[in-house]
Amino acid sequence: MESTDWSADGRAALAAVGVLTVALDSVTGACADADGGGPSGAGDAGPPGASVRRDADPLRELADDCLDGLAEVARWEARAAALKVRLAATYLRATEAVAAPAVAPHDAKCQEMAVTAEVACVLTVSERTAGAFVSDCQALTRGLPLTLAALTAGTISWAHARIIVDETSGLDPAGAAGLEAHFLDPAAPDPARGCPAGELVPSRFRAKARTWRERHHRDSIETRHTKSAADRRVEYRPDSDGMAWFSAYLPADTAAGIWDRTTAAARALQGPDEVRTLTQLRADIAATWLLTSGLADGEVAGGGVPSPRAQVLITVPVLSLLGAGEEPAVLDGYGPIPPSMARRLIAEGADSFYRVLVDPRDGAPLEIGRSSYRVPKAVRQWLRLRDGKCPFPGCNNQSLDNDADHLLAWADGGTTGISNLGQPCRKHHGLKHSSAWTPAGASKDAPPGWTSPSGRHYASEQQDWEPPHWPDRLQAMVTLLAECVPEDPGPDPDSELPPDPFPDWRLFTAGHPWPATAMDDPGWTEPLEDPWLEDLLLQHG
Incomplete structure (x- = not known):
């Protein structure tokens, strides 16, 4: 300038x-x-x-x-x-x-x-x-x-x-x-x-x-992840009021698995007799797991309650799963991860991770991998995939910690289809039932927006899917195949009609007159003597 x-x-x-x-x-x-x-x-x-x-x-x-x-x-x-x-x-x-x-x-x-x-x-x-x-x-x-x-x-x-x-x-x-x-x-x-x-x-x-x-x-992302993984560490920082921070810099799949398993265990301990918040339960459970060999009766993490297994979604481009591409996969609650990490989690049979394949044409999900068919479970997984988090504008609560909720109540005629479901967090689920905030407008691919008590509508964030990048070699093969297969032009509207395959049909019908009873009597019910004519009448009414 x-x-x-x-x-x-x-x-x-x-x-x-x-x-x-x-x-x-x-x-x-x-x-x-x-x-x-x-x-x-x-x-x-x-x-x-x-x-x-x-x-x-x-x-x-x-x-x-x-x-x-x-x-x-x-x-x-x-x-x-x-x-x-x-x-x-x-x-x-x-x-x-x-x-x-x-x-x-x-x-x-x-x-x-x-x-x-x-x-x-x-x-x-x-x-x-x-x-x-x-x-x-x-x-x-x-x-x-x-x-x-x-x-x-x-x-x-x-x-x-x-x-x-x-x-x-x-x-x-x-x-x-x-x-x-x-x-x-x-x-x-x-x-x-x-x-x-x-x-x-x-x-x-x-x-x-x-x-x-x-x-x-x-x-x-493979190159950058390999470099960053060498920097993994645990940090300790004293704070005021007798408190301190304990944090770990880990590969995304490890950190996400720890967080989701801790959240699932904390949710399992919640109940009418539990006074601790979900945040406090997470901290107590993590401390107990690190300082002891397990959960025993009377310990701070909840008296021997078994930890539910976390279920984390991994969205993987098909070509990356096959090793033909290098596009990142997406780990639910975290974001992009190297495709090698996704392949390793799937190959090792990590049953707490759900595989989601991505269409190589437009980036849309193809199907959710599961070991058994149960409709409520499949719908819930699709709901998590569609929304990714609580659909309330600006909320960052991830899908594992949210509730599946009917937008139009079941008692009012609402269905359990994906277009009538949302997954608000506990806070915004309560807001829906205790105030004039109302969710609406969900579809198969888009989470519901919210209308405020003042009548203003706020759109919910959508997943930003985009078509995967095809490796140059595969793209060249697809182009070559398209050039080899001739395109079907379809019928030519200006071309002449094909010749009549039965040009003497008038002479044939003249030699086989209709019986008078069949032609003139509306109440005729007797069978015809000519089987061919009987079949013809049955076919043409």
């Missing part, structure tokens, strides 16, 4: 700051009046643009206007973050332009530290935080134009923008552009399914962005 371009960009950002300040001041004053801080009182005014209908409840109107105001302020916060990015980037370029050339690497480092310290003082943050902010600003302005444009438009938040910066940090320019286009460009060849990026809570958006990154990274 030329110096005149970025200096003009900086001046435009400064002008936008003034406009934003005036707009925020006007809303702040209006909200103060609506709260009773102004002379008009609580029922006389609302946010700009709000009109209270005479036939409507003024308090309901005020509540709706406040929700609209919150959404608008969130968009302004995103725009303000975009202005901070442009101002910081312009400041960096301006200081680079006026600074004296660095004679040694030490001089360049000192100049960078001075600039970061200045930004930290202006924003009243630590230098470490300011350094991360400066790095994000450079990434957004230099290589992520779609992200910066979405932030400027207010369609994504600063948290979403930072996630894109993080997930594109290890990608080449083409990969970074592909990730941006997938989530932010509706006209992209393969746009993301389900909710737009800005309508996902940041943690859920990070999961989707990470999944896309794992599939499209220039280095295969």
Whole structure:
């Protein structure tokens, strides 16, 4: 970018700051009046643009206007973050332009530290935080134009923008552009399914962005996993109030198996006489398993209750399962894993893992592997596969810990089909039955959305399936076969009709007249003397 371009960009950002300040001041004053801080009182005014209908409840109107105001302020916060990015980037370029050339690497480092310290003082943050902010600003302005444009438009938040910066940090320019286009460009060849990026809570958006990154990274997931597995470790960190953190960095299948088995055991111990929460039970069970050789009567983990076996879904592309492809599989509750890990779990007969094959044409699930046929169990597994987690917007509770629930109650005529089922977590299951929040709109492939008491509908996050990548050798074979098999053109509408195979049918019928009784008497019931004519009458009524 030329110096005149970025200096003009900086001046435009400064002008936008003034406009934003005036707009925020006007809303702040209006909200103060609506709260009773102004002379008009609580029922006389609302946010700009709000009109209270005479036939409507003024308090309901005020509540709706406040929700609209919150959404608008969130968009302004995103725009303000975009202005901070442009101002910081312009400041960096301006200081680079006026600074004296660095004679040694030490001089360049000192100049960078001075600039970061200045930004930290202006924003009243630590230098470490300011350094991360400066790095994000450079990434957004230099290589992520779609992200910066979405932030400027207010369609994504600063948290979403930072996630894109993080997930594109290890990608080449083409990969970074592909990730941006997938989530932010509706006209992209393969746009993301389900909710737009800005309508996902940041943690859920990070999961989707990470999944896309794992599939499209220039280095295969096998190579990166082999390198990272060497860093596995257990960490211990003291905390306050006599507590400490104990954590383990493990391969995904091992960690997921530990978590799901601990959750299943904790759920088995819940009951009317158990006062511990599910979170406390998980911690107690894990501690008991690590510190003892097993569960004995009277021990803290529950007095000898056997641990149920966890059932984890593994979604595997068919070609990866056969060893013909290197696309990652997906471990329920975690995300992408190397195909070698999935093949090992399936080959070793890990009966706590359920295999889900993926169609190589469009990425949709083909079938769920199971050792015995039980309809409720199969439906529940398909429900977990469809939703992946609690379908309430923003909820991150994974499917193993959720309840299968009829959207339309069985007593009201609801069926047990997949389109009438959801799997909310305990919290949002209770919310459905104790409030006006209602789920609806599920299908075979999409989880239900939710309608709030105010009448606003919030779509649920969908699985972002995409067609698997065919290895070059297989793609060449498919192309060759398609060229070898001639395409059937079908009938030509302009061609002549084929010749009549029985051109003398009139002469034949003339020599075999219909009997008068059969032709003239409606009540005729006698059999015909000619068997051929009898068969013909039976065939043609």
